[in-house]
Amino acid sequence: MGNVLGRQRRFIIVAVAGLLVGAAVLGWLALRARQPGQSQPGGATLASAIADIENGHLTTPLVSAGGSGSEAVVTFLARRRGSDVPRIVSDVTGWGEHIDGTFDFTAGTMARVGQTDWYLLQAAVAPAARIEYLIAYGQTDYQLDPHNPRQSTGGELGGLRAAEFVTPGYVPPPELEDPPVSPGGRTTEATIESRALGGASRVIVHTPAGYRRDRSYPAAVFLDLRSAHVARVIDWLISRQAIEPIVAVFVGPASRGSRFPEGEPLRAFLAGDLLAWVASRYSVTKRASERAIIAISYGAKDALDAATSPPEAFGRLALLLPGRRLQQADIDVFAARCGHRLRVSILAGQYDWANLPTARSVRFALCRSGHAVDYVEVPEGHSAVTWIHHVRKVLVSLFGRATTKPLPVDVPCPSA
Secondary structure, three states: OHHHHHHHHHHHOOOOOOOOOOHHHHHHHHHHOOOOOOOOOOOOOHHHHHHHHHOOOOOOOEEEOOOOOOOEEEEEEEEOEOOEOOEEEEOOOHHHEOOOOOEOOOOOEOEEOOOOOEEEEEEEEOOOOEEEEEEEEOOOEEEOOOOOOOEOOHHHHOOOOOEEEEOOOOOOOHHHHOOOOOOOOEEEEEEEEEOOOOEEEEEEEEEOOOOOOOOOEOEEEEOOOOHHHHHHHHHHHHHOOOEOOOEEEEEEEOOOOOOOOOOHHHHHHHHHHHHHHHHHHOOEOOOHHHEEEEEEHHHHHHHHHHHHOOOOOOOEEEEEOOOOOOOHHHHHHHHHHOOOOOEEEEEEEOOOOOOHHHHHHHHHHHHHOOOEEEEEEEOOOOOHHHHHHHHHHHHHHHHEOOOOOOOOOOOOOOOO
């Protein structure tokens, strides 16, 4: 935790002190700061850059590239609204959220630019990063940046609608930038009754292009119903022979806004009712070693519980941005009780300050218990866009063909 907090202090705010920053610094910033592909702001002072923003000739924030592989300096600029001083709530400021779930409503405080209505905040941000942010006026009023036309697609995914920017070196995911694969797989939807759940579950099944009843496919069970983008990624990977053809199963409560019961009822549903229903209708493997359970954020605890509980139903496990609902006591219990070796893939966000310790704790606990763990941190925050943009890495880790390179890890697993 100490390392995380240290990095957070390093990244969060490189504050601009005083009422006005020295003219030399401002001139350098105005000359260098720009969005990728955007022309340099006119003039040699911050005042001229602000004038360009007001005239629509420059967008915010200003991104100043560092040297090769070094951090960028990002300058947020926002205007006061009446007497309300703006703050930046963002991946790089941790959204003001602490690891214990409390909030700091001073995080992202901006410094006034001279006697103007404009305020400024600087942050050092990793290369190849994609960062989301909002401008806050008070504790409840969060606004998009009116001078940044770029918005994340989180709102389309049932998540947060936010402004975003990228730093030099960022490459958008080709599997989502390329046209959808044609022909793609087939997606069908159903509702199943579960005795274990004491009610119904919604199920979406995606079968690969060329699906045949006379062969057996590995299966991936997602504890999430956002199937459209994931199915597109799966089709892209299969078409390039990066993964073997799989059947993907997306499950969630039948009623929008509700949650599955936790603990034993959910474990029994996943290992029993769900797998039996899928096997009766689709040509999927009977081997636990060829079945994966994949969860996002809140669902990480449920997936880890199901993968480590008897009977052995899943031999592969993926945790995407695992949330701190998964406590250390849970991690220790689940890691110690598993009687079979799991193939695990964990995706974490470098700027997911409140949940990053959970991802690292799970990684080390499973490594020490002898499981095969791939782990990667990406320079983004905790959002639906992050995991959808990087689910390709996780799928390759779990279902990649023998010739596929393994998921990169930044630190080797500790010895058991």
